Amino acid sequence: MDFDARAGSNSDVEMELRKGPWTVEEDLLLANYVSVHGEGRWDSVAKCSGLRRTGKSCRLRWLNYLRPDVRRGNITPEEQLLILELHSRWGNRWSKIAQLLPGRTDNEIKNYWRTRVQKHAKQLRCDVNSKRFKDMVKYMWMPRLVERIQAASGGRCEASVPQTAWPAEEGTRLVPVADTTSKSNTVNLSSESSDAASASNYFTGGVEVDAAWFRDTAAAELSEEGWIESLRSPGICDNFWSQDLEQSGWEECCLWNMEQGL
DNA sequence: AAGCAGAGCAACCGCGACCCG
DNA sequence: ACGGGTCGCGGTTGCTCTGCT
The missing domain is CATH 1.10.10.60 (Homeodomain-like)
Incomplete structure (x- = not known):
């Protein structure tokens, strides 16, 4: 009709x-x-x-x-984390994902995914369904969110995140980066070019990249975003991440951009 | 200040599933 | 069992806002 x-x-x-x-x-x-x-x-x-x-x-x-209980506006880091995790499990089952995010609609989650996540992958010419993209989400993006949540909660991560989100998969090339999630991978890149290069190598499978470029790009991004400071100020970085995770995802950008040349 | 491009989001569309007579 | 009506989901479109030149 x-x-x-x-x-x-x-x-x-x-x-x-x-x-x-x-x-x-x-x-x-x-x-x-x-x-x-x-x-x-x-x-x-x-x-x-x-x-x-x-x-x-x-x-x-x-x-x-x-609907009275509908929540609109900023998607919190906890919600972002949950969306990433649930999407990795269920794919585009938006309504199913929305059921676990009280007050959020499938439409809002779908829009979030398309605008923030999928667009990012597209810009980087990286398939959202690729193993590499999933690894990046799993081992860099999600741990970052956990950091953010921990920082906001004074070191106690109270987010209801499934424990399967980031298993300690020793032996994979991604482990070193995953292992740095608590501190080093957010700081090293700003100060030591060698660290920048080594960090980038983990995500290029050990292939040599232009470390100077990586360092400079990272430094420029750091300078612009000022997110080292934000890391030290839970209140500030909470807002920072809540507003848009991607803006602080410069590191992933650098890494993915370098992958394109491979 | 004006024009343009990109981002974000609300709403529509098509299709399959389900329900009921 | 079948067919029409309705619902719900996922994909897509297009409008509005914002930032950049």
């Missing part, structure tokens, strides 16, 4: 189903109706509430925006 945007007289237009952004009046109508009658059947909601919208549209608006 699709709607059809045919041109017509004013009265016809009045009766047409509306599309596009919801108005405040429509929001009020829908919210009032649902609060009185419950969610029920969405086609009925659409018809009986007086809204000229499809049931689908009403459902989407209610679930993603009007």
